[in-house]
Amino acid sequence: MRIVVTLVLLVGLAFGAIKKKEDEIYLVKITPDIPYVYVDHKGVKVKVMRIQDTNHLLTDDYSKTSRPCPPFCIHPIKVDKRVKTVATVEVVKFMRDKVNSGKGIIIDARLPKWYYAETIPSAINVPFTFLESNPPKEKVVAFFKLLGAKEKNGKLDFSNAKELLIFCNGVWCDQSPRLIRNLIKYGYPTDKILYYRNGMQGWKLLGLTTVVEKGNFIKNSQTK
Amino acid sequence: MKRNTSVEEEFFAYGEGANGAHNPNDHHFKAAPTPSPFSKIIQILLIIVLIALLIVLGIIGYMYAKKAFAEHQSAQPVAAVEKKKQHTSTTASQSSLISQGVSGTLSTPEHSKQSKSSLAAASLVSQSQQAAAVSSHKSPSTKVQSSVLTQKVQSASFVSEKVAQSTTNSSVSSALASVQASAEQTKKVASSSVGQKSVQEMSDEELIEYLRSLKPDQLKNIDIEKLILERKKSSGSKKKVAVAKTEYLNNQVVLDKNVQKKKKEATPIAQLSQKLAAIVKTPPVIKETKEKSYIKGLVQEAQTREAVNRYYIVAPGDTLSKIAKRFYGQASAYVKIYEANQDIIKDPKLIFPGQKLRIPKY
Numbered sequence: 001m002r003i004v005v006t007l008v009l010l011v012g013l014a015f016g017a018i019k020k021k022e023d024e025i026y027l028v029k030i031t032p033d034i035p036y037v038y039v040d041h042k043g044v045k046v047k048v049m050r051i052q053d054t055n056h057l058l059t060d061d062y063s064k065t066s067r068p069c070p071p072f073c074i075h076p077i078k079v080d081k082r083v084k085t086v087a088t089v090e091v092v093k094f095m096r097d098k099v100n101s102g103k104g105i106i107i108d109a110r111l112p113k114w115y116y117a118e119t120i121p122s123a124i125n126v127p128f129t130f131l132e133s134n135p136p137k138e139k140v141v142a143f144f145k146l147l148g149a150k151e152k153n154g155k156l157d158f159s160n161a162k163e164l165l166i167f168c169n170g171v172w173c174d175q176s177p178r179l180i181r182n183l184i185k186y187g188y189p190t191d192k193i194l195y196y197r198n199g200m201q202g203w204k205l206l207g208l209t210t211v212v213e214k215g216n217f218i219k220n221s222q223t224k
Numbered sequence: 225m226k227r228n229t230s231v232e233e234e235f236f237a238y239g240e241g242a243n244g245a246h247n248p249n250d251h252h253f254k255a256a257p258t259p260s261p262f263s264k265i266i267q268i269l270l271i272i273v274l275i276a277l278l279i280v281l282g283i284i285g286y287m288y289a290k291k292a293f294a295e296h297q298s299a300q301p302v303a304a305v306e307k308k309k310q311h312t313s314t315t316a317s318q319s320s321l322i323s324q325g326v327s328g329t330l331s332t333p334e335h336s337k338q339s340k341s342s343l344a345a346a347s348l349v350s351q352s353q354q355a356a357a358v359s360s361h362k363s364p365s366t367k368v369q370s371s372v373l374t375q376k377v378q379s380a381s382f383v384s385e386k387v388a389q390s391t392t393n394s395s396v397s398s399a400l401a402s403v404q405a406s407a408e409q410t411k412k413v414a415s416s417s418v419g420q421k422s423v424q425e426m427s428d429e430e431l432i433e434y435l436r437s438l439k440p441d442q443l444k445n446i447d448i449e450k451l452i453l454e455r456k457k458s459s460g461s462k463k464k465v466a467v468a469k470t471e472y473l474n475n476q477v478v479l480d481k482n483v484q485k486k487k488k489e490a491t492p493i494a495q496l497s498q499k500l501a502a503i504v505k506t507p508p509v510i511k512e513t514k515e516k517s518y519i520k521g522l523v524q525e526a527q528t529r530e531a532v533n534r535y536y537i538v539a540p541g542d543t544l545s546k547i548a549k550r551f552y553g554q555a556s557a558y559v560k561i562y563e564a565n566q567d568i569i570k571d572p573k574l575i576f577p578g579q580k581l582r583i584p585k586y
Contacts, residue, residue: 015284047467057567209476212476
């Protein structure tokens, strides 16, 4: 009896130790249960994790404190009463649960120049200028169809539309609020839009993985 | 009194006697209760702990078995291919080779079942069904590969026979019936390139369904060699799922368009972003001057961002003013570098080889 009990205990402890060791590799996790998340960025599998060097300091442009306001003003928590604002953990969970299963998309609302310079893994670029410039109707329809909407009797049916998580540079950035307002104007359901207010700055400040696209960097800067 | 006493005595005597008579039992009965509550509780606790541990162990074991099983499943097709390679090395005659290859591929479901059962006895029946489905839908590709090695006609006939045997018993009768099938039908199937095209677009499961639905003599007319080659190409790209390399220092994944071209896969997200990019691409027409200034500001900010990512690693003999002269043309511009790197440089006169300095552009 005792032997059996001790054996069982030992085996259980061994399994526990193995599991714990796997997790302990990550000193800086995203949450206690999520050390990292895999996500697809344009056909490349990216491991989203945090910088493991606990002495790391942010030294790039996102450590800049001051930009002229207007236009770079601090934004209120909500873009629209009906649109939910989310924080970083929700973004990671959105990647894990929605992006990987095709139910949702992360949208980078910034100009292409910003997007290619650095973006959140799996983000797709929809510059806020697209809907703001009153594009032709076919383009708008094609755009919303790609987001899962269907055309019925000349009207767009958004009942199967994908969930969108929209971000830009951060609390001082007006690009994603503009895109969100325009999406609502075109009838996109507000319960399918999420606003990541902390944006790139919040993402970088936590040392999370980003994607830089080199080849497209200068080529696609259309607004220059 | 006497009577009373006697009665009492008798009573006591009886009582004592009774006690005395039952003494051995009683002792046992009385001795047991004092330790029994503890031992019983301990026993019950032990049993509960054991059961709990067994359940936990079972769950852990189940999870590990599941993991191992998943790996096993993914390893299955490779094993099948290796088998096929062995067959090729031992080419005695083409016909025997084909039959071996086909039987080998057909035997994979059984093989996987056996190994799986040994792996996780506790795993569910549904899993086994899944496994069978997976291995069976992988078998057509291996089948196809094996047939590539041999002549078209022979392989086609063999495969069709084997498929007929394996799928259902009734297919034997259907095979007989198919002999009577009109030549027109077979011609139709052969000529209908539309059917073949759809076959190439099919997923593995759909393809199996389709092949099963075909009559054996219809199967003969499918250019399996071509089909396999084309499916190989597409499936080859699917299997290359490499995790992108992350820079250790800044946790960035750098995708170089020129390098990346080869690795790219057509995942749903990649396709969606491509299509969206095509729609969104047109340069915006913005009339308001306010808008223009805002976007101009944004572009400017993006440019500073671009510039900010320049770094310089200090070499022996460098001073801040030397570095400043190199980047800005003025030694006095060292202040800019110092200000941008205050977290690294404590004294502007003291910099050390190997330090990574940020060089702001503006």
